[in-house]
Amino acid sequence: MSITLAFIGHADPSTAARASAYEDAVLTLLTDHGSRVLARGRALPGQDPSLPYEVHLIWFPDRDALNSYMEDPRRHALLAAFGDVFTSKQAVEIELLGETSLI
Numbered sequence: 615m616s617i618t619l620a621f622i623g624h625a626d627p628s629t630a631a632r633a634s635a636y637e638d639a640v641l642t643l644l645t646d647h648g649s650r651v652l653a654r655g656r657a658l659p660g661q662d663p664s665l666p667y668e669v670h671l672i673w674f675p676d677r678d679a680l681n682s683y684m685e686d687p688r689r690h691a692l693l694a695a696f697g698d699v700f701t702s703k704q705a706v707e708i709e710l711l712g713e714t715s716l717i
Contacts, residue, residue, distance in 0.1 A: 617674040618652070620708045623700040625667040633699035637668055640692050647683040649674045667700070671708075 625633040634656070641651055652671040674680040683689065 615676060617677060617680055618708050618710055619670075619672045619674065619680070620706045621668070621670040621672065621703065622666045622706075623668040623703040624664075625700050626663060629699050629701070630667055632696060633667060636692060636696040636699045637670075639696075640689055641670070641672075643686055643688055644672065644683060647674070647679045647686070649679050649683060 623633060623637075637654070641654070644650055650673055652673050654668070654670045656669075657665050657667050674683070
């Protein structure tokens with residue numbers, strides 16, 4: 615059964631560029647796990663900094679793919695190299711409702 619994950623990351627202005635660079639690098643690993651980014655967005659400049667900085671919808675073909683991605687040593691190496699780039703983050707498994715052209 616496939617999984618759609620919504621990721622919400624908050625970053626303050628001092629870490630925003632590093633957060634973007636981290637996501638640019640780590641999201642490329644998804645294809646190696648049979649997964650893909652359905653949508654990725656960033657807050658527009660000038661918005662309230664308490665709003666999320668990055669929001670992603672990510673599709674995984676199954677739980678094994680999600681677990682494989684989360685445990686990927688390259689992902690862990692990127693985490694170590696970039697450090698904690700988000701002030702807070704949440705990941706929520708979601709059900710897509712209604713018609714969508716994302717999948």
